[in-house]
Amino acid sequence: MDFLVFQYPMITVQACLDGILLGVLFALIAYGMALQWGVMNIINIAQGDLVILGGYIAYFMYLYGIHPAWGVIVAPVIMYFVGIAIYKLVINKVVDRDLFISILATFGISILFMQLMNFAFGADVVLANSGYGTTMLFDSNVVLPNSKIFSAFISILFAACLVIYMKKSKLGRAIRATAQNARAAKILGVDTEKVYAATFGINAALCGVAGALISITFTIHPYMGLPYTIRSFMIVIVAGLGNLPGVAMSGMGLGVFEEFADYILGTEFRIGSVFLLLVLILVYRRFKLSRKREYLK
Amino acid sequence: MNMNKNNLILYSAILIFGLAAPFLFPAFKVQLSILCVLIVLATTWNIQGGEMGYNSFGNILFYGLGMYLCASVQVGMFFPLAEWTESGGEKTFVHTPTQFFQGMAVGLVVAAIVPTIVAGLIGYSILGLRGHYFAICTLGLGVAAGEISGGIEIIGAGQGFTTPPFPDVGSLEARGEFFYFLSFFTLILTFIAVRSIYSTRFKLILNAIRDNEDKAEAMGIETMKYKIIGWMISAFFCGLAGGIMGGLVGYIDSTDVAFDGREMGVFMVLMAILGGKGTLWGPIIGATIFHIFKEGFWTFFLGWQYVALGVLIVVIVIYFPEGIMGWLREKYPERFGEVVDEKDRKAQVELK
Numbered sequence: 001m002d003f004l005v006f007q008y009p010m011i012t013v014q015a016c017l018d019g020i021l022l023g024v025l026f027a028l029i030a031y032g033m034a035l036q037w038g039v040m041n042i043i044n045i046a047q048g049d050l051v052i053l054g055g056y057i058a059y060f061m062y063l064y065g066i067h068p069a070w071g072v073i074v075a076p077v078i079m080y081f082v083g084i085a086i087y088k089l090v091i092n093k094v095v096d097r098d099l100f101i102s103i104l105a106t107f108g109i110s111i112l113f114m115q116l117m118n119f120a121f122g123a124d125v126v127l128a129n130s131g132y133g134t135t136m137l138f139d140s141n142v143v144l145p146n147s148k149i150f151s152a153f154i155s156i157l158f159a160a161c162l163v164i165y166m167k168k169s170k171l172g173r174a175i176r177a178t179a180q181n182a183r184a185a186k187i188l189g190v191d192t193e194k195v196y197a198a199t200f201g202i203n204a205a206l207c208g209v210a211g212a213l214i215s216i217t218f219t220i221h222p223y224m225g226l227p228y229t230i231r232s233f234m235i236v237i238v239a240g241l242g243n244l245p246g247v248a249m250s251g252m253g254l255g256v257f258e259e260f261a262d263y264i265l266g267t268e269f270r271i272g273s274v275f276l277l278l279v280l281i282l283v284y285r286r287f288k289l290s291r292k293r294e295y296l297k
Numbered sequence: 298m299n300m301n302k303n304n305l306i307l308y309s310a311i312l313i314f315g316l317a318a319p320f321l322f323p324a325f326k327v328q329l330s331i332l333c334v335l336i337v338l339a340t341t342w343n344i345q346g347g348e349m350g351y352n353s354f355g356n357i358l359f360y361g362l363g364m365y366l367c368a369s370v371q372v373g374m375f376f377p378l379a380e381w382t383e384s385g386g387e388k389t390f391v392h393t394p395t396q397f398f399q400g401m402a403v404g405l406v407v408a409a410i411v412p413t414i415v416a417g418l419i420g421y422s423i424l425g426l427r428g429h430y431f432a433i434c435t436l437g438l439g440v441a442a443g444e445i446s447g448g449i450e451i452i453g454a455g456q457g458f459t460t461p462p463f464p465d466v467g468s469l470e471a472r473g474e475f476f477y478f479l480s481f482f483t484l485i486l487t488f489i490a491v492r493s494i495y496s497t498r499f500k501l502i503l504n505a506i507r508d509n510e511d512k513a514e515a516m517g518i519e520t521m522k523y524k525i526i527g528w529m530i531s532a533f534f535c536g537l538a539g540g541i542m543g544g545l546v547g548y549i550d551s552t553d554v555a556f557d558g559r560e561m562g563v564f565m566v567l568m569a570i571l572g573g574k575g576t577l578w579g580p581i582i583g584a585t586i587f588h589i590f591k592e593g594f595w596t597f598f599l600g601w602q603y604v605a606l607g608v609l610i611v612v613i614v615i616y617f618p619e620g621i622m623g624w625l626r627e628k629y630p631e632r633f634g635e636v637v638d639e640k641d642r643k644a645q646v647e648l649k
Contacts, residue, residue, distance in 0.1 A: 043429055043433065090611055090615065093615045094614070094615060097618075098618075099428055099429040099432075100352045100428070100432055101614055101615075101618055103352075103429055103432050103433070104566065104570075104610060104614045105610070105611050105614045105615060107563065107610065108606075108607045108608070108609070108610025108611040109607065109611060110607075111559060111563070111603055111606055111607035111610065112603070112604055112606075112611070113607075114559075114603065114607075115601075115603035115604045115607065116604060119600075119604075226440065230433075230437060230440075233433055237430075266448070268447065268448040269444070269445065269448050271440075271444045272440075272441050272445040272447075272448065275437040275438075275440045275441035275444060276437075276441045276445070278433070278434070278437040278441075279423075279434055279437050279438055282423075282426055282430055282433070282434040283422040283423065283425075283426075283434075285430075286422065286425040286430075287422070287425070290425060
């Protein structure tokens with residue numbers, strides 16, 4: 001445990017920039033989770049595994065000689081249908097049930113996906129090389145891979161497109177109406193079943209984009225899904241449902257936290273610190289809420 | 298449930314079978330010991346998962362903690378712990394039989410008590426969470442414990458921890474019989490404890506918390522106190538089960554054996570749900586069926602076991618959330634002491 005961070009300020013800058021670029025990706029995944037949490041009231045433990053699956057799509061394009069950056073177009077299309085298939089097979093049976101049932105069901109899907117990906121793609125850590133090179137800043141003291149900048153840019157682009165789509169399109173309006181009150185939306189002629197399926201599909205598509213970007217910038221591995229789920233869950237509870245700027249900000253905050261945890265505690269504690277942070281945030285939130293409850297009394 | 302004649306016959310039959318089992322099926326001793334541990338885990342998960350309504354993925358924390366503590370105490374009492382883990386599989390230190398059993402006894406006591414204290418300490422913060430926040434928080438706790446223990450050098454970090462090998466006491470069968478009777482004894486202890494808990498007011502309080510916590514609180518029940526006690530009882534037996542399992546498996550790895558949220562952590566939830574949440578016998582039946590199914594699958598379809606596990610979870614959760622006991626209860630309500638009005642039943646059938 002050495003405190004290099006405090007001796008060399010450039011490392012701090014490096015960690016902050018890395019963290020922000022990483023956090024934008026987390027925010028994209030968290031946006032998908034917030035969407036389907038808000039609309040269907042389901043916490044999808046398989047979120048991270050959908051991300052990894054999207055990553056493998058981009059990786060396979062890379063293996064077959066197509067530039068992996070095209071994965072951000074192909075992966076969401078495939079993942080949209082994967083998402084709809086999951087919805088039709090499992091999720092529509094647990095939508096109205098107890099929340100724990102849906103958590104457990106998606107946990108089952110997560111285990112299933114993990115193992116199927118392990119069979120199909122092998123247990124190696126892989127990455128799709130985009131060959132984008134790096135950018136040097138501050139007299140080459142800070143090194144930023146261009147792929148990270150590219151991925152942050154694409155994430156923001158997709159998120160912006162989705163926000164506009166949700167505001168303007170008919171389906172977007174139907175989704176927002178269902179999120180507000182599913183029963184009222186049904187009465188007013190919204191086919192909620194279709195809306196749910198579309199929501200889950202859009203969520204999976206977002207995961208696909210994020211996964212493709214992760215396979216370019218970082219590495220993917222069949223068993224790396226759960227940390228992404230936990231990160232997006234954390235971001236959503238910190239930001240609150242339906243708070244888009246909040247999701248972006250807390251995503252970046254988490255990214256920066258992780259980079260610093262990596263430098264200070266060491267890489268082996270990186271995932272552990274994420275999970276520990278989740279516990280701390282939930283406990284903090286519980287004390288904050290209980291104070292509010294007492295005040296209301 | 299009072300001790301009538303039928304129950305007495307049932308209990309004695311199970312007891313006799315349990316005592317005779319290692320001699321009747323000598324090849325399955327390890328499997329039977331694991332079954333006992335699984336039943337203990339499912340039954341104690343049921344205390345707060347089924348009766349209290351707090352669905353925890355985090356009991357694996359106590360199980361893994363117990364496992365590491367028991368092994369560390371057993372080694373640390375006689376030899377330097379750091380050198381033991383450093384040497385890995387090579388046996389530079391050998392326990393004499395006396396040392397082994399002394400270490401195991403002290404280790405199991407520590408393995409049971411420390412997780413209970415941990416549960417009591419974190420209980421106030423964690424059990425204030427409700428519903429899915431609690432579930433995710435405990436999931437995080439379990440995984441965090443696994444990741445962190447995987448980075449601690451003295452207990453073997455990523456390369457794992459070999460528990461002391463069973464000493465040479467003359468008979469080859471001794472190891473299996475020792476662990477079988479240890480786990481069977483723990484199972485009986487757990488069953489008696491849980492059964493006596495379920496016949497007191499404490500169980501009613503837990504059920505009140507499950508059904509409506511705010512109302513229970515308004516009725517003057519100190520819900521937080523009882524929630525913490527419930528969790529501590531779970532933690533006690535989980536730690537004990539973990540300690541035994543560590544000795545039985547002989548090798549502890551942070552994420553694959555001790556804090557294995559993907560296996561044991563889900564198994565205990567699944568077994569309780571399969572058998573029927575919130576019943577005394579449900580987890581026991583569920584664990585038995587699950588263990589038979591699991592061993593069959595693990596043996597004949599090696600490699601596909603997690604696929605089967607994932608499918609099994611989804612199928613059980615979607616189509617069978619009430620479990621076997623719930624299904625039986627619906628079919629034969631009289632057997633469960635429910636008074637059924639025949640007219641009412643007929644009226645309901647007609648309505649359908």
